[in-house]
Amino acid sequence: MSQMNMIQAVRSALDVMMDKDPTVIVLGQDVGxxxxxxxxxxxxxxxxxxxxxxxxxxxxxxxIGSAIGIGVNGLRPVAEIQFADYIYPGLDxxxxxxxxxxxxxxxxxxxxxxxxxxxxxxxxxxxxxxQLPEALFTHLSGSNTVMPSTxxxxxxxxxxxxxxxxxxxxxxxxxxxxxxFDGDPDKPAVPWSKHPGGEVPDDYYSIPLGKxxxxxxxxxxxxxxxxxxxxxxxxxxxxxxxxxxxxDVRSLVPLDVxxxxxxxxxxxxxxxxxxxxxxxxxxxxxxxxxxxxxxxxLQAPIERVAGWETPYPHAFEWDYFPxxxxxxxxxxxxxxxx
Numbered sequence: 001m002s003q004m005n006m007i008q009a010v011r012s013a014l015d016v017m018m019d020k021d022p023t024v025i026v027l028g029q030d031v032g033x034x035x036x037x038x039x040x041x042x043x044x045x046x047x048x049x050x051x052x053x054x055x056x057x058x059x060x061x062x063x064i065g066s067a068i069g070i071g072v073n074g075l076r077p078v079a080e081i082q083f084a085d086y087i088y089p090g091l092d093x094x095x096x097x098x099x100x101x102x103x104x105x106x107x108x109x110x111x112x113x114x115x116x117x118x119x120x121x122x123x124x125x126x127x128x129x130x131q132l133p134e135a136l137f138t139h140l141s142g143s144n145t146v147m148p149s150t151x152x153x154x155x156x157x158x159x160x161x162x163x164x165x166x167x168x169x170x171x172x173x174x175x176x177x178x179x180x181f182d183g184d185p186d187k188p189a190v191p192w193s194k195h196p197g198g199e200v201p202d203d204y205y206s207i208p209l210g211k212x213x214x215x216x217x218x219x220x221x222x223x224x225x226x227x228x229x230x231x232x233x234x235x236x237x238x239x240x241x242x243x244x245x246x247x248d249v250r251s252l253v254p255l256d257v258x259x260x261x262x263x264x265x266x267x268x269x270x271x272x273x274x275x276x277x278x279x280x281x282x283x284x285x286x287x288x289x290x291x292x293x294x295x296x297x298l299q300a301p302i303e304r305v306a307g308w309e310t311p312y313p314h315a316f317e318w319d320y321f322p323x324x325x326x327x328x329x330x331x332x333x334x335x336x337x338x
Contacts, residue, residue, distance in 0.1 A: 004200040005192045006177045009151035010040045010116070013158040014078060016204050018048050021076065024162060027054040028063055028080030028116075037082050038118060038177060064090035064115065068098050071111030076162055084119035084171060085131040098167045099142030114161045115169045119147075120228055120275055121321060122175030122185070126314030132227075132276035132307075137169045138253050138285065144209055145252040147171040149230040150180075150197025153250055156207030164209065173227040173275075181228055182235035183323035210254035214263065218243030221334060222263040222270045224286050226250060229273050229322065236327035242335070252282060260286070261293045268299035269334050273327055278306035300337035303330040 004012065017024045026041055032055040035042030045053035056063045060081055067077040081087045087094075094115070102110040121130035137145045144166055148154040154172065161168035175181050179191045192198030216234055221244040223233045230248045237244045245263040249255065264270050270290050272283040287302050305322050313320055 001199055002202050003193045003198050004151045004155075005179065005198065006148070006151045006154050006172065007038055007040050009155040009200050010158060010172065011042060011044070012200065012202065013155040013162070014041065014044060015047070017159055017162045018044065018052065020204060023075045024078065025052045025054065025070065025075055026078045026080065027056050027067060029056055029058055029082045031055060031080050036080065038174065040116075041080070060086055060088075060090035061093055064093040064098065064113075067113045067115070068093060068101070068111045071113045072101070072109055076112050078114045078116060078162060081115060081117040083129050084117040084133055085128055087115070087117050087133065091136070094137075094143070094167075094169070095140060099140050102166070103142055110165055111167065112165045113167045114158070115167070117169065117171055118174040118177075119171045120173040120175050121312050121317055122181060122228065124314065124317060125312070127311035130312035132171075132274075134171055134252060135276060135280060135282045138282050143167040143169060144254060145169050145171070146209065146250065147173065147227045147252060148250060149173070149176065149227055149248050150195070151192055151200050152197045153207060153213070155200055156205055157209070157250065159204065160206045160209050163206065168209070171227070175228050176231065180231040183232035183321065185318055207250075209251045210256055211251060212256035212259040213248045213250055214245055214259065215248050216244065216246035218245050219267055220244060220269065221331065222247065222260070222267045223273065224249060224260060224270065224290070225273045226252065227275065229275055232322070232324060233273055233327060236324040236331065239324055240328045240331050242331060249286070255289065257289060257293060260290060264290050264294040265297045268297055270294075270298070271303045271305065271327070271330050271334055273305040273322055273330070274307075275322060276307055277309050278304060279309050281306050300334045303334050305330045
């Protein structure tokens with residue numbers, strides 16, 4: 001067991017799987033010689049060679065297309081897109097080829113590609129380095145979508161993603177690469193060494209896809225979220241002085257409906273929050289699922305707290321970010337409903 005930040009946990013997952021399975025390879029921009037823009041692949045090319053850690057040109061469609069062909073031919077590629085904002089040139093390959101290959105071939109062919117993509121704001125990246133496009137991929141049949149909130153989950157889920165025969169888009173919230181973030185940019189940074197989620201086994205372990213985590217338990221309200229917002233939601237609950245279940249979805253697809261259902265049936269009230277824009281965001285699917293599964297248990301309308309319907313602004317980053325005060329306002333609205 002070691003103390004790791006999320007960057008180190010991702011690197012450890014890749015290292016463990018490359019050592020365990022010689023068919024696992026890594027490809028992407030700067031993943032080899034430079035060890036990745038965030039250092040998630042640091043040292044892997046030196047250890048495993050240029051034939052298994054492959055530096056690719058700035059061509060996301062080519063990275064994804066190459067990964068698909070590599071996967072069809074028996075290997076397990078992990079493709080890194082340097083920022084989720086630049087995954088769009090590879091979108092046609094993911095939608096038209098990767099996600100549909102098994103279905104289109106009647107199960108004869110598949111390509112077990114994992115696509116890693118750092119995402120989210122909070123690092124002054126503005127509209128070109130802060131996007132959260134997870135809802136585009138959860139709408140896509142034939143692939144899975146994951147977003148961890150701790151180093152422990154990042155390693156275990158990434159190992160499961162690599163082992164999956166179905167493609168997985170693996171989003172990594174870069175605001176919490178180096179420590180949990182409670183939504184207050186004026187507070188000193190907190191390292192993962194001060195959080196239990198920073199304790200990560202050095203060896204192999206996996207966390208199954210499709211299983212949510214109840215990170216805090218209560219009986220007055222259910223808060224459903226994922227990624228960076230898990231920590232913001234917990235801080236908001238403590239500040240508001242309310243007893244709430246805080247559920248980290250982790251695996252957006254497949255979704256652990258039973259855990260959500262069990263919680264909302266217990267509390268009777270639900271708030272959904274995510275960092276991405278509200279309109280047509282993944283939270284809409286969570287709200288619809290809770291409404292369908294728990295309608296007769298709800299004591300108040302479901303509340304949604306999310307980013308605004310604008311590009312992620314540079315100058316007004318913290319006005320966009322759904323921080324504690326907006327979550328607390330949502331909590332109060334739910335609790336005051338008759």
